[in-house]
Amino acid sequence: QLSTALSNCFKCDLHRLEEGPPVKAELTREQGLQYYRTMQTVRRMELKADQLYKQKIIRGFCHLYDGQEACAAGIEAAINPSDHLITAYRAHGYTYTRGVSVKEILAELTGRRGGVAKGKGGSMHMYAPHFYGGNGIVGAQVPLGAGIALACQYQGNNQVCVTLYGDGAANQGQLFESYNMAALWKLPCIFICENNKYGMGTSVERAAASTDYYKRGDFIPGLRVDGMDVLCVREAAQFAADHCRAGKGPIIMELQTYRYHGHSMSDPGVSYRTREEIQEVRSKSDPISMLKERMLSHNMASVEEFKEIDIEIRKQVEDATQFATSDPEPPLEELCNHIFSNNP
Amino acid sequence: FLEPEASSCEGMMAAAARLFLRGANSKLSIAPGSLGTTLLKLSPNCSSRTKTQRRHAAHFTFQPDPVPSQYGPTQKMNLFQSITSALDNTLASDPTAVIFGEDVAFGGVFRCTVGLRDKYGKDRVFNTPLCEQGIVGFGIGVAVAGATAIAEIQFADYIFPAFDQIVNEAAKYRYRSGNMFDCGNLTIRAPWGCVGHGSLYHSQSPEAFFAHCPGLKVVIPRSPIQAKGLLLSCIADKNPCIFFEPKILYRAAVEQVPEDPYTIPLSQAEVLQEGSDVTLVAWGTQIHVLKEVASMAQEKLGVSCEVIDLQTILPWDIETVCKSVVKTGRLLISHEAPVTGGFASEISSTVQEECFLNLEAPISRVCGYDTPFPHIFEPFYIPDKWKCFEAIKKMINY
Numbered sequence: 001q002l003s004t005a006l007s008n009c010f011k012c013d014l015h016r017l018e019e020g021p022p023v024k025a026e027l028t029r030e031q032g033l034q035y036y037r038t039m040q041t042v043r044r045m046e047l048k049a050d051q052l053y054k055q056k057i058i059r060g061f062c063h064l065y066d067g068q069e070a071c072a073a074g075i076e077a078a079i080n081p082s083d084h085l086i087t088a089y090r091a092h093g094y095t096y097t098r099g100v101s102v103k104e105i106l107a108e109l110t111g112r113r114g115g116v117a118k119g120k121g122g123s124m125h126m127y128a129p130h131f132y133g134g135n136g137i138v139g140a141q142v143p144l145g146a147g148i149a150l151a152c153q154y155q156g157n158n159q160v161c162v163t164l165y166g167d168g169a170a171n172q173g174q175l176f177e178s179y180n181m182a183a184l185w186k187l188p189c190i191f192i193c194e195n196n197k198y199g200m201g202t203s204v205e206r207a208a209a210s211t212d213y214y215k216r217g218d219f220i221p222g223l224r225v226d227g228m229d230v231l232c233v234r235e236a237a238q239f240a241a242d243h244c245r246a247g248k249g250p251i252i253m254e255l256q257t258y259r260y261h262g263h264s265m266s267d268p269g270v271s272y273r274t275r276e277e278i279q280e281v282r283s284k285s286d287p288i289s290m291l292k293e294r295m296l297s298h299n300m301a302s303v304e305e306f307k308e309i310d311i312e313i314r315k316q317v318e319d320a321t322q323f324a325t326s327d328p329e330p331p332l333e334e335l336c337n338h339i340f341s342n343n344p
Numbered sequence: 345f346l347e348p349e350a351s352s353c354e355g356m357m358a359a360a361a362r363l364f365l366r367g368a369n370s371k372l373s374i375a376p377g378s379l380g381t382t383l384l385k386l387s388p389n390c391s392s393r394t395k396t397q398r399r400h401a402a403h404f405t406f407q408p409d410p411v412p413s414q415y416g417p418t419q420k421m422n423l424f425q426s427i428t429s430a431l432d433n434t435l436a437s438d439p440t441a442v443i444f445g446e447d448v449a450f451g452g453v454f455r456c457t458v459g460l461r462d463k464y465g466k467d468r469v470f471n472t473p474l475c476e477q478g479i480v481g482f483g484i485g486v487a488v489a490g491a492t493a494i495a496e497i498q499f500a501d502y503i504f505p506a507f508d509q510i511v512n513e514a515a516k517y518r519y520r521s522g523n524m525f526d527c528g529n530l531t532i533r534a535p536w537g538c539v540g541h542g543s544l545y546h547s548q549s550p551e552a553f554f555a556h557c558p559g560l561k562v563v564i565p566r567s568p569i570q571a572k573g574l575l576l577s578c579i580a581d582k583n584p585c586i587f588f589e590p591k592i593l594y595r596a597a598v599e600q601v602p603e604d605p606y607t608i609p610l611s612q613a614e615v616l617q618e619g620s621d622v623t624l625v626a627w628g629t630q631i632h633v634l635k636e637v638a639s640m641a642q643e644k645l646g647v648s649c650e651v652i653d654l655q656t657i658l659p660w661d662i663e664t665v666c667k668s669v670v671k672t673g674r675l676l677i678s679h680e681a682p683v684t685g686g687f688a689s690e691i692s693s694t695v696q697e698e699c700f701l702n703l704e705a706p707i708s709r710v711c712g713y714d715t716p717f718p719h720i721f722e723p724f725y726i727p728d729k730w731k732c733f734e735a736i737k738k739m740i741n742y
Contacts, residue, residue, distance in 0.1 A: 060541045060719065111720035122543055122719040136545035137502065138474055171473035173505070199474055201447060207473045271450070335721045336713065 012236060015215045015222040015252075021239035025231040032295045035077060035230050037309055039069035039288045042093045044317045045102050046261075049092065049109055049123075053265045057325060058109045062123045065093040067260040070287035071194055072097045074233025075162060079241055084152065086132040086145045087164035089124040090194075090259070094164070098131035102317055106324035113334075114327040120334060139165060139172030142191070146178040149189035149250070160188040160244045162237075168199025170213050179217045179250070186249035190240045191217065193254045194227065200263040201272040214254035227255030228285040258285070402540065402592070403728045404632040408599045409569055415602035424594040426568035426601045427456040427533075430575040431494065433605040435464045438492050440529075441579075443469045445479060445496025453498060454535055454594050480506035480532065484514050484584075487530035492579060497534040500588055501548040506532075514584040515559030528582035533575070536564065536588035537629050538680050538717070538726055547717040549628075549681040554586055555658045555690060561585040561610060562657040566631040568599045573608030574655060581610060590628040613661035615668065619650035622736055623668040625677045625691060627654045630727065634678060637732040644733075647740055657687055665691065666698045673704035674739045678727045683711035705742035708735040 012020045046066040052058045065072070072093035079085070087094050095105050100116045108115030108126055116126050117134075126134045132148065135141040145163025152159040169175065170193055182189045193213040197204055204211045214222035221243075225236040233255060240251045258281045262269025269278070295301050411418055421429060434441050443457060449471045451458035461469035472479050476497055483495035497503045503510075510532070518526035538547045554562045561583050565571035571589065578585035590597075616631070617638060624634045631653050638649035650668050654660055669675050675695055677688035688709040695707060710727040718725050 060543050061546065120719055125544070125719075137504075168474045171475050173475060173477055201450065202471060202473075206471065329720060332721070332724060335718055335724055336715060339715055 012232075013212075013214065013224040015212075016219075017221045017223060020223050021225075021232075021235040025235050027231060027295075027300075029295075029300045031077070032291065032300055033305070033309070035073050036288065036291055036295070036306065037313065038073040038076070038097060039230065039291070040310060041102065041313050041316070042066075042069045042072065042096055043288060044313050045096065045105065045320075046092060048106065048317050048321055050261065050265070052106070052110065052321070052324075058123075059111075060122050061089075062109065062265045063090040063263065064261040064265070065090050065259070067281065067287075068194060068196060068227070068257045069093060070230040070233050070291075071192075071227050071255050071257055073287075074227075074230040075192070075237045077230070077234045078237035079160065079162060082130065082157075083159050083241070084130045084132065084145075084148045084161040085164070086135070086141050086148065086161065088135055088138060088141055088166060088169065090166070091124065091126055091134045094131065095126040095128065095134065098128045100126065100128045100131075101320070103320040103323050106317075106320045107327050110324045110327075111329060112324060112327035113330040114323060118334060119330040120338075139169040139174050141165065142169070142172075142175050142178045143181075145191070146182045146187055146189050146250075149182065149187035149244075150185065152188050153185070158245055160190055160241050162190045162192060164192045164194060166199060167193060167195040167197065167204050167211075167213060168202070168207065170195075170216060171208055175216075179220055179252075182250035183217070183220050186247060188244035188247075189250040190237070190244060191220070191250060191252045192237075193252065194257055195254055196257050196259045198259075198263070198272060201267065203272065212254075214252050217250070217252040220250050220252050222252035222254065224254040224256065227257030228281075228287045228290065230287055230291055402596070403723065403726055404629060405636060406567070406593060406597045406632055407635050408597070409567055411600040412569060412602060415606040416604045418600040418602050420598060421568050421601040422595050423565075423568045423571055423589065423597045424454050424456045426572040426599075427575060427589065428458055428460065429601065429603065430572040430579075430605070431457060431460055432463070433576065434492070434494070434579050435460060435468060437605070438579075440490065441468070441492040441494065442486065443494045443496070444472050444483070445533075446472060446474060446498045448496050452496065454589075454591060456533075456589075456594075457496075476502050476505040477509055480509040481513065483530050483532065484509060484517070484527045487527035487584070488517065488525055490529070492529045493527075493531070494579065495530065495532045497532060499546055499548075499591075500534040500536040500550050501545045503532075503534055503550060507553070510554065510560065510584070510586070511557045515557045517559075518583075519559060526582070527584050530584045531575075531578045531581075531587060532585070533587045533589060535591035535594075537590045537592060538722060539592045540722065542591075542717070543719040543722075544716050547680075547722070549588070549679065549712075551588060551627075551657045551679075552681055552685055552687045552690075555687050557658075559584070560658060562588070563610060563655060564588045564590070564628045564657060565655065566590070566628055566653050567593070567597050568601045570608060570653075570655065572601055573606050574610070576605055577607040577610050580607060585610075588628070592629055608655075611656045611659050611661055613655060613664040614653045615664065616651045616653055617649070619648040619672065621648045621672055622674040622676060622739060623650045623652060623665070623672045624732075625652045625654055625665060625675065626679060627657065630678050630680065633727070633729050634732065637729045637736065640729065640733050641736050645737065645740065647736060649736070654691075660691070662694055662698070666695060669695055669699045670702045673702050674708075675703075676708040676710060676732065676735055676739065678710040678732055680712050680726055682714045683709055684714050686711050705739040708739055710735050 046064045076097035104116040111119045124136045149161040214224040226232045448457045483493040486493040565574045641647040692707040710732045
């Protein structure tokens with residue numbers, strides 16, 4: 001059980017903060033393997049979803065998270081299961097890190113009764129205890145997140161709400177309404193902008209007057225973080241959570257990240273960015289490779305161990321796929337179920 | 345519950361659907377669960393495999409109109425191309441016209457604005473950030489200042505952040521300024537309606553929300569020829585217009601569309617085929633469903649149906665619909681949007697006021713159920729031809 005101090009986190013850009021998260025992070029072997037496992041599971045799950053979509057077994061809209069795994073894994077490593085999290089539609093990774101099995105996620109994508117939302121929600125609408133989805137309308141989840149933070153404050157339970165959104169949503173009016181309320185009432189809300197450089201097909205430069213998303217909260221302190229490095233994300237999220245729990249009010253984190261797939265399965269993702277750009281990120285900044293190489297170079301694990309984990313994950317995803325393709329669809333009475341509160 | 349002809353799977357579905365409709369319409373305290381269980385018992389022969397396969401087939405067949413001869417040379421165009429043509433004509437003839445919205449610059453997510461930026465310049469065809477409220481508010485400003493503003497909302501499902509701007513600002517501008525200002529130069533376009541896999545947020549038909557707002561015009565075309573003519577009318581119209589485009593028809597609907605500009609008048613419903621026994625009213629995609637239903641009714645029941653495309657939802661052509669009902673005595677209105685508060689309720693209410701003594705049977709509404717637009721239950725949810733056919737049978741036998 002080797003424990004290594006890794007001075008890999010570059011100093012974060014800070015806004016209205018005297019100091020940021022530590023530039024050194026500690027990683028134990030167990031943690032490393034766990035983060036690897038989490039990220040690799042999300043990666044393989046998303047690639048399986050891609051495959052199933054192309055086979056028309058998954059239909060509708062499907063927004064894949066591969067490339068951004070370090071964000072979900074790093075955030076989850078820093079918060080408690082009793083904390084709250086809400087995000088937009090690129091949500092499969094967070095659904096997993098918040099505790100839903102690959103089986104239930106894939107079955108929800110294929111629209112079966114064993115899916116986490118009973119097959120009624122699909123890709124964009126997956127939920128779990130303390131995980132509020134899974135939201136289709138861009139930016140609409142942010143005021144909700146602020147509200148959850150208000151509930152935490154009101155109940156005095158020392159919990160925080162992580163409220164995620166993308167670079168596209170950063171230009172929605174309701175975000176600024178949320179920033180104002182959160183700051184005014186010092187809500188324990190961690191606003192996190194996952195900046196993957198493109199709002200669908202529009203690059204950030206063409207959409208935003210200011211692309212310093214960590215500063216867009218103006219009076220709310222912010223930090224900009226390398227979202228491809230799971231340790232940077234973890235340290236920053238830990239810092240942010242401590243800030244909120246200390247009663248200092250909201251904080252904004254910008255995670256600079258990248259998605260390999262297009263916006264959704266309908267978008268090849270190469271008409272607004274070059275294949276070279278995608279390839280460069282894959283080869284130089286892939287979150288899973290980076291963690292693996294770091295652990296290997298510090299002798300924290302062996303190549304065989306990683307291979308074994310990969311094989312296990314592959315089997316897990318295959319089993320989940322088997323379930324997701326054979327489970328029956330929800331019964332017709334579900335069409336009219338859960339519109340209002342049902343009397344059982 | 346079973347009808348003699350309900351031996352086929354589809355027949356059973358129709359019978360089941362009728363039960364559903366009855367349950368949905370009645371105020372009984374039947375728990376939805378029990379109704380659903382009864383439905384399941386009605387369809388023992390339907391395997392889930394059959395249902396999955398059928399899900400992939402469209403619920404309608406697009407029926408093109410004959411080639412118009414009065415507007416000059418025509419070209420084969422699908423729905424999105426006919427929209428592009430209308431916008432092209434507009435930008436060419438009106439130097440103040442601008443088109444804006446999310447992703448319109450590269451051509452739009454449904455390709456309605458392909459080529460326009462290259463042809464007319466980036467100051468006339470430009471992207472906005474992701475902010476519907478901002479897009480419409482901005483559009484109102486552009487229109488009030490005197491330019492022709494054509495704003496695109498990427499999906500009608502996303503129009504709600506802009507609802508306040510549309511209802512409170514755009515619709516009331518002329519009225520509250522005593523005619524000093526108006527935003528008649530504003531046209532809002534949005535893809536609309538079910539598409540087979542759109543689920544909750546890519547399938548909605550929100551026309552009823554806007555029908556409730558005096559000061560707006562709401563228009564929905566059924567085909568490329570109609571779309572171009574109606575869109576050009578909306579752009580020319582001196583009132584703020586919302587133009588909903590049936591997204592399932594963007595590629596599926598192909599017709600010979602005139603290249604030159606032409607207008608089709610607003611607030612004039614079109615009688616597509618004459619009949620003597622039942623009046624069928626719809627708009628958009630649903631017209632094609634009703635045309636098929638009319639054939640079915642003729643073939644299987646010997647019932648002659650008059651099919652009317654309402655086209656303009658607000659203000660709607662009361663006269664044409666009532667004239668038809670006076671003749672036939674029976675009215676069926678069909679739309680995808682949920683039945684409660686859907687636009688069919690407005691039509692139904694007005695028609696019974698105007699034509700009460702002419703009615704042979706209660707007015708029938710075959711619409712979506714009162715649920716969010718479902719993820720995988722779409723084929724059961726939409727008002728398909730079987731449900732409409734059953735409704736006609738009921739009216740004839742009343």
